Amino acid sequence: MKRVVVGLSGGVDSFYTAYLLKERGYEVIPVFFRLTQKASPEKAQKAAELLGLKLSVIDLTDQFQKEVIDYFVRYYRKGLTPNPCAVCNRKIKLNYLYLLMKEFGADFIATGHYARVVFSKEWGKHLVLRGKDRRKEQSYFLSLVEQRVFERLLLPLGEFTKDEVIKRAKAIGFPFESESQDICFIEGDYVSFVEQFVKPPPGLFVLKDGTVVGRHKGYHRYTVGQRRGLGISYGKPLYVVEIDAENNRVILGGKEDVLKSTVYVWNVNWHLEYEKVKELKGLQVQVRYRSRPVPVESVEYLKNGFYYVKLAAKVDAPAPGQVCAFYSGDLLLGGGEITKQGEG
Template identity: 40%
Template sequence: MSFKRVCVAMSGGVDSTGAALLLLRQGYDVFGVTLRLRSDDPRAQEPEIEAARAAAGVLGISHTVLDLRDLFRTAVIDRFVSEYAQGRTPNPCLDCNRAVKFGAMLDWALEQGADALATGHYAGVAFDDVSGRWQLLRGRDRRKDQSYFLYQLTQRQLSHLLLPVGEYEKPALRALAEKAGLANAHRADSQDICFIPEGEYVAFLERHSGAELVPGDFVDQAGRVLGRHRGLPCYTTGQRKGLGVSADTPLYVLDKDPATNTVTLGPDSALYTRELRAKRLNWISIPALEAPMAVTARTRHSQREAAAVAEPLPDGHVLVTFQEPQRAVTPGQAVVFYSGESVVGGGTIVK
């Protein structure tokens, strides 16, 4: 597909600014957009909006602020709160990419006359003539590869997507931005969930759910009470610190049960499993999973891939069996499948 006019999602950081710079140098007609997403604190995003606007000015492109606060609240924040209330640990960046960035923002960009949307994600897009499908590829910089976060993209979305920084390593992109006179060339990367500054997610959940934390029992694998917990949202699978339970050996969070309001603790060895089930599947390199397929898989963005077999189940779920046991597989997180450089697809881990 031949693109001429491209909308670049500009967050104010060097990655998205670098994407705009690269596209301009490749001869595209570029304009920028920054999303206003925070309804809880209208001024919280002002620094990044101003940084994006300033970068657009240096690049000589137009810049728009698009207000998607209502959608962000319902599709991302409300779901985040709901998932935690049900004992799961969601990844809000995945929901934001699906519904907001590559949903509403892409639709808006096309309505403005753009042929494509570009972002600063470290990943790649290519059309495969053999399969007749758009492929999502890993980024060249393996330390920054963000293909995991994009596994929910559809063929339509991929067909209108450019990811120019995917061919670069981060230091090279910073050097390019610095040489172009961009003030954000060395701006620090964002680490926290954007709507939960400094990781204070328990306080955030209390404010936005309208419900107080409900204390309950810590139990061992046999059901024996070990102590009291502060509320299910305070804990996640694999957690060791902050439990407040004394034992002869280190204890870790193994499971959370909303039905009984209990948190099961046990040894590190009990955190390992060779199987998981996933739902809400999205397939990219293939139309559907119709037979067992050898893949490599990640159960968290930060974890290394592991060899596995993905097998379709009659209920529409997928059974994933790993060659080696995996630690702290967490309901609510995503499992993403790879074959070589391509993302096969992925889904949400269920208990």
């Protein structure tokens, strides 16, 4: 019997993942990662009991603080827009599941992500595809994960919609409740959380030519592309174009100023070799989790881990610090960090 270590959070997705694998004949080893001091394994424990499984609780609070929370705060301090979920998957969740797989003598690991893992005969390796539920699919958050992990990763929910999972989980007794979409380690809003560690002072709203048009309440409160909540009366709608943390300024402009036809990406984690990727037809990028993919005209390696991506259509507000994921159709090719927006 094949053994699989399943990350069990206590939510419906990880519960049904464990259920499906158990039904398919796997020996399921559920683990709960305690990521913060306030995190409780109670729901995960009840989910495991419902499945007749014994839960292991693994304390990763120190690792999570260093790799995710400190990173999150550091990026806001720099005026960047972090992506804690993508970083957590690479540095914490899938990384430690992979390590535990070896410790438990298991064959696979599994999570409740809505994405698919397939073995590609064309490329001779395991790769990730978008999940079938286009409203929920989460391949984007797996773009930073090392490809070697996919050889041992099972993602059974990739073939289902979220509504199907909820309905089926309820039918077998899971006490489903509405789930929060907020960042897991933040209670309340992210601004209040960041201000526990750093509180940039008020400063100036300026246009691209330096014209002062108002005062901001702290640059950490704003993200590139934001229009609402600026509190500025102007002749046309204004958007956040850039966060200048060094000079404590938030630079504003019109809609045309946040639409970009190029983007610079750093430290790309390729699932296929770059030389193969750049020759693919139908290459696309996705610059936010909820944004639509945009066709790519070319990808050019510069130096020191930086890539210049020329787009075949303009993309809305690529924010420095966010993840830029590369695709060919449904196939995830990897991802890296947006460093600056490039030209309009």
